[in-house]
Amino acid sequence: MIVVLVETEESGASVVSQEALTFVRTIPGAEVHAVVVGAADATLRAQLAEQGVTAIHCLVGDSFTAYAAAAWAAALVEVVSTASATAVVAAGTPRGNEILAHVATRLDVAMAANVIAVDAVDPLVVSRQVVGGSALEEMRLGDTVAVFTVAGHAVDPAPAPSPTQPEVVQAEPTVSADDLRARVVRTEERESADTGSLTSARVVVGAGRGVGGADGFDDLVELTELLGGALGVSRVVTSLGWRPHHEQVGQTGSRVAPDVYIPCGISGAIQHWAGCQSAKTILAINTDAEAPMVTKAHYAVVGDLHEVVPAINAELRKRLG
Ligand SMILES: Cc1cc2nc3c(=O)[nH]c(=O)nc-3n(C[C@H](O)[C@H](O)[C@H](O)COP(=O)(O)OP(=O)(O)OC[C@H]3O[C@@H](n4cnc5c(N)ncnc54)[C@H](O)[C@@H]3O)c2cc1C
Numbered sequence: 001m002i003v004v005l006v007e008t009e010e011s012g013a014s015v016v017s018q019e020a021l022t023f024v025r026t027i028p029g030a031e032v033h034a035v036v037v038g039a040a041d042a043t044l045r046a047q048l049a050e051q052g053v054t055a056i057h058c059l060v061g062d063s064f065t066a067y068a069a070a071a072w073a074a075a076l077v078e079v080v081s082t083a084s085a086t087a088v089v090a091a092g093t094p095r096g097n098e099i100l101a102h103v104a105t106r107l108d109v110a111m112a113a114n115v116i117a118v119d120a121v122d123p124l125v126v127s128r129q130v131v132g133g134s135a136l137e138e139m140r141l142g143d144t145v146a147v148f149t150v151a152g153h154a155v156d157p158a159p160a161p162s163p164t165q166p167e168v169v170q171a172e173p174t175v176s177a178d179d180l181r182a183r184v185v186r187t188e189e190r191e192s193a194d195t196g197s198l199t200s201a202r203v204v205v206g207a208g209r210g211v212g213g214a215d216g217f218d219d220l221v222e223l224t225e226l227l228g229g230a231l232g233v234s235r236v237v238t239s240l241g242w243r244p245h246h247e248q249v250g251q252t253g254s255r256v257a258p259d260v261y262i263p264c265g266i267s268g269a270i271q272h273w274a275g276c277q278s279a280k281t282i283l284a285i286n287t288d289a290e291a292p293m294v295t296k297a298h299y300a301v302v303g304d305l306h307e308v309v310p311a312i313n314a315e316l317r318k319r320l321g
């Protein structure tokens with residue numbers, strides 16, 4: 001039996017968690033239990049039923065009102081032990097990777113982060129992305145409990161062949177004070193406008209130094225909105241303070257894997273490429289025909305982004321009515 005930690009948002013299970021649930025079904029014969037923090041409302045229960053989950057463990061109580069990686073890991077370990085799970089899985093998000101690293105340490109087993117494929121079962125052998133996604137590593141998870149996270153967009157979320165009627169189990173695990181020492185005590189609104197969720201967006205518009213300054217992003221933000229995507233930027237852009245750090249794509253930012261990535265005024269340095277190379281289609285806009293991003297892209301427009309992007313926006317506005 002496999003336990004999957006499901007991250008939730010307003011609309012229910014996050015897309016990447018639904019991907020993780022779909023992914024674990026590639027392991028033959030796997031019965032899947034979900035662990036969620038807080039109650040499971042009707043929408044979430046329906047989503048998890050559609051994913052073929054047979055039981056939902058809801059972590060409730062004062063220890064779970066705010067994010068605390070060690071506490072959430074302690075609870076997961078308790079569920080793994082009571083349900084006699086053979087694997088514990090999460091989406092390869094910052095939280096998923098952090099919590100499962102704690103889980104692996106507590107169980108004294110190996111952990112594989114950012115898995116993209118199951119190559120063999122018994123013992124479980126997986127392929128995972130390493131070096132910022134530039135290389136693949138085969139890893140054997142031969143411990144009694146396999147612990148791994150699933151890389152974003154490793155699979156498309158898809159319903160199970162037949163939906164289930166999951167049993168809902170309220171769990172109030174005991175959490176020690178030590179496990180609550182590092183926890184979220186305050187959250188702040190982002191300063192900039194919301195430009196979409198980078199890691200789950202199907203379209204990402206990229207912006208680099210070629211934008212020219214902090215006041216040069218309006219057309220790119222409009223393109224992002226017209227395409228219903230997210231804005232991602234290069235490190236130069238965040239280092240210069242033109243855009244906030246949470247929008248950075250690359251080795252030291254977010255790794256994205258959208259259907260379409262549109263890098264504008266980004267040269268394509270290896271550290272940026274590490275974060276965007278999993279995009280299915282790359283359309284570069286750059287004045288330099290020799291820039292690595294242009295030579296590696298599937299399609300490129302060689303030109304000034306301040307001329308090209310407004311022209312695309314005008315055409316999109318016309319088509320969208
Ligand atoms: C340890 C380490 C970690 C790093 N991590 C990251 C990371 O996570 N993410 C990241 O992005 N970088 C990272 N970097 C930095 C990386 O090496 C590059 O410096 C950075 O990606 C370059 O950003 P850029 O492409 O925006 O700028 P540049 O390299 O300066 O490229 C600007 C591009 O814009 C084009 N251009 C100029 N004007 C226009 C115009 N009007 N219209 C269209 N195109 C135009 C130019 O032709 C050029 O190709 C890291 C570096 C190190 C050392």
